[in-house]
Amino acid sequence: MSGSGMAFPAVFKMGSEVKAFQRKERLKNLLVILALCGVFIEGCLIYHLWMRGPEQVNNINQQAEKMTQEKSEMQVMQAQLNRKKPAAHVTGCKSSTNEDGKLCWEPLDGDAFTHDISYKNGSLVIKHKGHYFIYSKIFYGETVCTEKVLFNHAIMRLTQMFDGSLELMKSKRYHCKNPNEDGLANSFLGGVYHLLEGDQIFVKVEQNQLILLQSSSENYFGAFLI
Structure with a gap:
């Protein structure tokens, strides 16, 4: 190469x-x-x-x-x-046949009901002891009068511990109409009380002819366990 x-x-x-x-x-x-x-x-x-x-x-x-x-x-x-706790709400009202002013109520129709509380002749009968809130409202009309007369609205209690009825709450007002007013008035009572089994509570009104019956929302009575 x-x-x-x-x-x-x-x-x-x-x-x-x-x-x-x-x-x-x-x-x-x-x-x-x-x-x-x-x-x-x-x-x-x-x-x-x-x-x-x-x-x-x-x-x-x-x-x-x-x-x-x-x-x-x-x-x-x-x-x-x-x-559900015991409760009752009765509506409307009418004077009883007695002269003591005790009112009777509608326990079933409309908004009225009873649960674990009995209704008897205008009274709510307690079945279970405890602290209850009790209330009542009355709608009434005032009239022209020459002398002052009181409209008394009270919630009463009957119990085996005492004789007779006990006054739990009371409202007083003169029902004479003022010319400057419409002549309509409301009375409301409400409070908490300790009730025993078998106690009865009811509403008592003097001058009950003044009560106005318009609807179940105007006059009512009730109680419930708290």
């Missing part, structure tokens, strides 16, 4: 193979680095989640306890709603 005209194909071939090998190595190294980065990131995420684990568990436990407490409160409220 002459020194001036000789070609070196083997050398060029080997050089191209070396370059290809180097590219492959660089690509392999890059893939390894990417894989290591992925492992590192995944490890960081796992560590982060593991560190937050107890906090999340505590939060879940707190939420579960709160839900349980709310459920218990709802059950208590529902039980209270389902357990």
Whole structure:
């Protein structure tokens, strides 16, 4: 072989193979680095989640306890709603045949009702002892008169502990009409009293001819256990 005209194909071939090998190595190294980065990131995420684990568990436990407490409160409220207390509301009114002014009422129709309290001849009969809110409203008209006369509205109690009736509440007002007014008036009584089983409460009105009977919302009487 002459020194001036000789070609070196083997050398060029080997050089191209070396370059290809180097590219492959660089690509392999890059893939390894990417894989290591992925492992590192995944490890960081796992560590982060593991560190937050107890906090999340505590939060879940707190939420579960709160839900349980709310459920218990709802059950208590529902039980209270389902357990109806003694109550009665009688409406309208009319004078009884007696001359003592005791009023009789409508215990069933319209808004009237009785639950665990009996109605008997104008009286509400208590079946369970306890503190009761008792109330009564009377709507009446005033008249022109030459002398002042009182309109008396009272709630009375009959009990085995005492003879006769006891006055629990009373309202007094002169019923003479004022020329500057329309001549209409309301009397309302309300209060809390401790009643015993078998006690009777009723409404007594003097000058009951003045009572105006217009609707069940104008005249009523009731009680409920508190």
